[in-house]
Amino acid sequence: MQTTDQTAAPDDMDAMILESIEKWLERDVRPHVMDLEHADEYPQAMVEQMKELGLFGATIPQEYGGLGLSATTYARIVEKISETWMSLSGIFNSHLIMAACVTRMGTPEQKAHFLPRFASGDLRGGLALTEPDAGTDLQAIRTRAVRDGDDYVIDGAKTWISNGIHGQCFALLVKTDPEAEPRHKGMSMFIAEKGPGFGVSKKLEKLGYKGIDSAELIFEGYRIGADKLIGGVEGKGMQAALGGLELGRINIAARGCGIAAAALNESVKYAQIRKTFGKPICQHQAIQLKLGEMATKVQAARLLTYDAARAYDSGQRCDMEAGMAKYFASEAAMENSLEAMRIHGGYGYSKEYPIERFFRDAPLMCIGEGTNEIQRMIIAKQLVERNPV
Ligand SMILES: Cc1cc2nc3c(=O)[nH]c(=O)nc-3n(C[C@H](O)[C@H](O)[C@H](O)COP(=O)(O)OP(=O)(O)OC[C@H]3O[C@@H](n4cnc5c(N)ncnc54)[C@H](O)[C@@H]3O)c2cc1C
Numbered sequence: 001m002q003t004t005d006q007t008a009a010p011d012d013m014d015a016m017i018l019e020s021i022e023k024w025l026e027r028d029v030r031p032h033v034m035d036l037e038h039a040d041e042y043p044q045a046m047v048e049q050m051k052e053l054g055l056f057g058a059t060i061p062q063e064y065g066g067l068g069l070s071a072t073t074y075a076r077i078v079e080k081i082s083e084t085w086m087s088l089s090g091i092f093n094s095h096l097i098m099a100a101c102v103t104r105m106g107t108p109e110q111k112a113h114f115l116p117r118f119a120s121g122d123l124r125g126g127l128a129l130t131e132p133d134a135g136t137d138l139q140a141i142r143t144r145a146v147r148d149g150d151d152y153v154i155d156g157a158k159t160w161i162s163n164g165i166h167g168q169c170f171a172l173l174v175k176t177d178p179e180a181e182p183r184h185k186g187m188s189m190f191i192a193e194k195g196p197g198f199g200v201s202k203k204l205e206k207l208g209y210k211g212i213d214s215a216e217l218i219f220e221g222y223r224i225g226a227d228k229l230i231g232g233v234e235g236k237g238m239q240a241a242l243g244g245l246e247l248g249r250i251n252i253a254a255r256g257c258g259i260a261a262a263a264l265n266e267s268v269k270y271a272q273i274r275k276t277f278g279k280p281i282c283q284h285q286a287i288q289l290k291l292g293e294m295a296t297k298v299q300a301a302r303l304l305t306y307d308a309a310r311a312y313d314s315g316q317r318c319d320m321e322a323g324m325a326k327y328f329a330s331e332a333a334m335e336n337s338l339e340a341m342r343i344h345g346g347y348g349y350s351k352e353y354p355i356e357r358f359f360r361d362a363p364l365m366c367i368g369e370g371t372n373e374i375q376r377m378i379i380a381k382q383l384v385e386r387n388p389v
Helices: 012-039 044-053 071-105 108-120 237-273 285-313 319-349 355-367 372-386
Strands: 125-128 144-148 151-162 169-175 187-193 198-203 214-225
Touching: 012 044, 012 071, 044 071, 071 108, 071 125, 071 151, 071 169, 071 187, 071 237, 071 285, 125 151, 125 237, 144 169, 151 169, 151 187, 169 237, 187 214, 187 237, 237 285, 237 319, 237 355, 285 319, 319 355, 319 372
Parallel strands: 125 169
Antiparallel strands: 144 151, 151 214, 169 187, 198 214
16 A cells, blocks of 8 residues: 655665565565465565565675665665565565674675675574573573684584574674673674584474464584684674664564565555445445554554664664664554454455465564564664653
8 A cells, every 4th residue: 555655765775676676576575475375385586586586685785796775775675575475575684684783893804705605595593592592691601612723613402593594694793702891792693504523303384374384403523624613703793683673673673564565565455345234344434444543553653664774774873773673663563463353354364365474473573573562662772862861
């Protein structure tokens, strides 16, 4: 549904990229979504097309072969893709967070070695932070890297890792000094490629977010060169993770916008076609109230998302803006998918319509990249920090 925002109009090049993505979505994605979703099948052909489109290098600087897009244009792309099939955006989002960790904090050698391969999509992967006993409280992770000559030896486990099966390479958060105080000073990030000692234990079954693989990663005596420690110095792992998560939260916000908008679009169409008591249901005030609320939430979510993206692009600290966008847009996705289900009546519950998918996909936006409880705490802390008395 067109609730256009002119505040973040893309430039010509970005507009061309967006147009080619929209064409691809209509031609090569939309016709296959229902089948792939319900079979929970990895969209291999689409991944190859995403490589061609440059999506795996969307935010990687051009000097390393990426498209070098702004976070604002990136958010627009993610929103469009999520309107069609949210799962697809997960295949390149955590991959790009991994790339952002290298771009922001990697050594020149690490950038030259990894970024061109990330940008082409030949080397794909994601972000391995969460462990069975530590998600929100990342400083409680137990995966351990011990220095041994020119290498480190890593033991531990990660869970819920997006692209864990089909990806080959992960930004891996570990403890290099478990006794350090404060705890974050003992944390480091590696770029870890699969090899001996790095296994995948199982694909995790989920409510939604079908097609994309979520998996447990197991490290048993996994040996990795010290030259793969991001930035070359220990103790910067949390900084790398948190910096990457700002972009990640803008991505989740954009995904929330996409789901919320798709739920609205389907509802506006359906409400004009479905008749009860002699008139289309869009003429009943109870339905109009829902549509009015839904459209307002989509627009507000977009504006918050583009505001956060602009702050990110300007190099400002933007955890408050990204937190607000992520929180609001994900809740809008939840609320709009539920309202869409009510508007569609029994058909909203049917697997022949996309509404039940929006309803299953939306909750993940409230959990991933920092739960919505945590986002509100980040917002509050920033409010106080920015407004001292
Ligand atoms: C489909 C899927 C894909 C994912 N992909 C990835 C991935 O690619 N990489 C990765 O590293 N992780 C990934 N995750 C993990 C995700 O980031 C975590 O699930 C999330 O950070 C929450 O951690 P947790 O599940 O351990 O919950 P917990 O941290 O155990 O939190 C449980 C509850 O307690 C609340 N809570 C926790 N601490 C506080 C506090 N201090 N104050 C108030 N409330 C609090 C939380 O908000 C939540 O409601 C994925 C998860 C899912 C479901």
